[in-house]
Amino acid sequence: MSGSLCFDDRFLIDQEVLGKGAFATVVKGLDLKNQQHIACKIVSKQKLKENPTLDNLFAQEIQLQRKLQSPYIIQIYKVYSVDNFYMLMMEYCEGGDLEKYLQKNGSIPEQKAIGFLMQILAGLREIHSHSIIHRDLKPQNIFIKGNQLKIGDFGCARTAFIDSLNTGKTTVGSSYFKAPEIIEGLEYGFEVDIFSLGVLLYKMLFNSYPFEGQSVQEIYKKMQSSIDFKKNGVVISNQMIDFLSRLLKFDRNDRITWLQVYKHPIISKNLKNDNILAENIFAPQFIDIQIYQDPKFLNRSFSSIKVQSNVLTSGLAEENKQKSNIYQQDEGKKRMQAEQKEAKEKEIQYAVKQYLIKRNTYAQLWELAKSFNKFQIPQIDSKIPSFFVLKKMKSLSSQLQNELNQRINIFNLKFFNDFLDSEIYENLQKCINEDFCELDKLFNTTQQEAIESIQKLNINNQDLIQEIKTLQPCQEFKKLYIESLVAYANGLNQILQKIKDPIQQSGFFYQIILVYDACSIDKKIIDNIEYDFEKHKLEIFNTDPEKFQSIIEQRQTEALN
Structure with missing residues (x-):
């Protein structure tokens, strides 16, 4: 890896090495949000694969450290998967060890x-x-x-x-x-x-x-x-x-x-x-x-x-290890209890992972919804597609919220009651409920803006008008959702083809691909795909400009079929 990398417009990573180990390198970085230095631990996926023990220990390290919140413990902020590396954004200690x-x-x-x-x-x-x-x-x-x-x-x-x-x-x-x-x-x-x-x-x-x-x-x-x-x-x-x-x-x-x-x-x-x-x-x-x-x-x-x-x-x-028969029987019972408890913990971890895949899927729409404000182009209406994205996101969030609140065993968990009684379930439920509340606030404003756009553009499509004025998706929602996003992407692409500045070109291309990603969101949900969005963003930014148009044409065809 070379040069500086930026993640989520927050973590800027440079090449200054703080330490080096057998399968990881620690470099210095900056948290742009609070202008504080961070340490970025870069771990080779290949070296982890070569040593299953290290692979298990690494996964365990992340899982355990995320639980711990104390001023006397190194904090881990976020973990990214980038190409052949895992990148852990961690608290920086200028005094070394x-x-x-x-x-x-x-x-x-x-x-x-x-x-x-x-x-x-x-x-x-x-x-x-x-x-x-x-x-x-x-x-x-x-x-x-x-x-x-x-x-x-x-x-x-x-x-x-x-x-x-x-x-x-x-x-x-x-x-x-x-x-x-x-x-x-x-x-x-x-x-x-x-x-x-x-x-x-x-x-x-x-x-x-x-x-x-x-x-x-x-x-x-x-x-x-x-x-x-x-x-x-x-x-x-x-x-x-x-x-x-x-x-x-x-x-x-x-x-x-x-x-x-x-x-x-x-x-x-x-x-x-x-x-x-x-x-x-x-x-x-x-x-x-x-x-x-x-x-x-x-x-x-x-x-x-x-x-x-x-x-x-x-x-x-x-x-x-010479023990009495009584001790062996006692230990055998304990082991069975431990194995059952471990099985419960693994199943709970699996459930959390599946719920987070669902949440992360609609969270990609949130990235697009926020980006509409960055592309306020007079000749292209962004209010209607923005409304459709939020309506889609609200529908997905509402479904997940209902499944959690009504305690529906959607993943057929054997230890579902243990999962319901866990603190993890409460935190997950709280997180999804907060998502829905935040969406609800933005939805009303965006809905009013979309209605104003309908009037301003003199649109007479009754299906479209009804869809914008209702809270729940109607019969034609999917068709109108795709059409509005493709129309928005086409408008951006027309401008992209006239732009000469490479940075602006990359910005428009990134926005267009986000739009087409939203068009295929249903497929990801059906396939239950665990999506590495950060890696995908980097791939978009690193796309050869000469391939922009061929990729856009391909994504448009996929969206309309």
């Missing part, structure tokens, strides 16, 4: 490290409140904006199943920050983020890792030995030593729990310490720690499992 900060500044003094820790905890509370385990807490995933820290990179995060199986098994994350139970291949829960938090805090204080080695095996063995709390000549308080020791316990049964984290003096005594601005950072959300009273935040107990120092040879996971 915590790893670069440590490389530049060295060890962080204890009191300042506690201030940083408070902010990280605030971000984790938001993550955990959605039953998400981050699983990859490390300096490279903590970003700095002004004096504020923000957690990012949710590629390794996962949703835990509440009240059923709140554990994972997958080995993910950086080796230095992995909890022992992840390395062992055991089932785990939210306690793995406690261990990673301990390594992260140690790294901030000593600018080094508590457990080092050339391989995962070496690091794992070091985890079972004593921790050096005087590394690099750094001196920390006895309370901090105690706090770190409890965060970094090898046996999770001995490890501090999330509720105990907040009761430890290192945290509790600093909740209102003005020296680290903790009152601004932390106190207003203090009540949120009630979430950690939920049993799912207790460290999982596996008293029958004794981890040996040599378990990282072949067969590590199997040697550490």
Whole structure:
């Protein structure tokens, strides 16, 4: 990809590279709406296809991060699909990540490290409140904006199943920050983020890792030995030593729990310490720690499992999974519950996707409706086609609104009642209802303007007059809808053929194609096509001007047949 790109007339992306990874590049951009810099993460679709695991993690990253709304978490604004890339418009942090900060500044003094820790905890509370385990807490995933820290990179995060199986098994994350139970291949829960938090805090204080080695095996063995709390000549308080020791316990049964984290003096005594601005950072959300009273935040107990120092040879996971028959039966039941819950979640996601395809289809008409005002050409009437577009859009929106409000199972969902009871359904219903209200306001004005155009142009077509004066589509609506749009497009094309300026040519061509897209909207609805409108817009803008007329003629033929 080269040059600058603009999306939705809002996000302007340039070529200044902020970072580069194995399958993604992050470049700088600008949000034209508020004149704030953004970060654009460009992800190669081809590289994702080559690695199914990365593909799944990427999809999961977007899904999870969109749920999270906190000043201590990197915000994702929008995702575009362009040619061979996905482009994620995200919050920009001019201070880079915590790893670069440590490389530049060295060890962080204890009191300042506690201030940083408070902010990280605030971000984790938001993550955990959605039953998400981050699983990859490390300096490279903590970003700095002004004096504020923000957690990012949710590629390794996962949703835990509440009240059923709140554990994972997958080995993910950086080796230095992995909890022992992840390395062992055991089932785990939210306690793995406690261990990673301990390594992260140690790294901030000593600018080094508590457990080092050339391989995962070496690091794992070091985890079972004593921790050096005087590394690099750094001196920390006895309370901090105690706090770190409890965060970094090898046996999770001995490890501090999330509720105990907040009761430890290192945290509790600093909740209102003005020296680290903790009152601004932390106190207003203090009540949120009630979430950690939920049993799912207790460290999982596996008293029958004794981890040996040599378990990282072949067969590590199997040697550490000896359970009693009762435990196996219990886990089997939990797994069935978890699978059923996962099936429900997948079906709900499918339903939301299908509803959004419907909504995005008529939202394309909204783009056209707004554009009519940009093409106020005296010799071409835009009021009548504008009215027809809004009437079509209102009809589609009304149908979707009724299906949602009347709770009609249009996609034959097995878990439809669960979908109806979900917050997602309420939000979707609210969104569609708001669409309809906004349309209703504009419809009346546009209808009056269309009536005035009928009178001004001395039109005597009674079917057309009746269609404009009624709220619901009449028998001849489809025919008149197409005719009005094609007539408008023909008028624009006559002017296009006389224009010499390339920029004006592109503008007129874009408008004409939008009109013909509206002519084929019914086919997209019937075929239930998932339409990548942003990619389509770019293709229109990049069309060779020599092909304008042949494309327009083809689209006109399709519209009239």
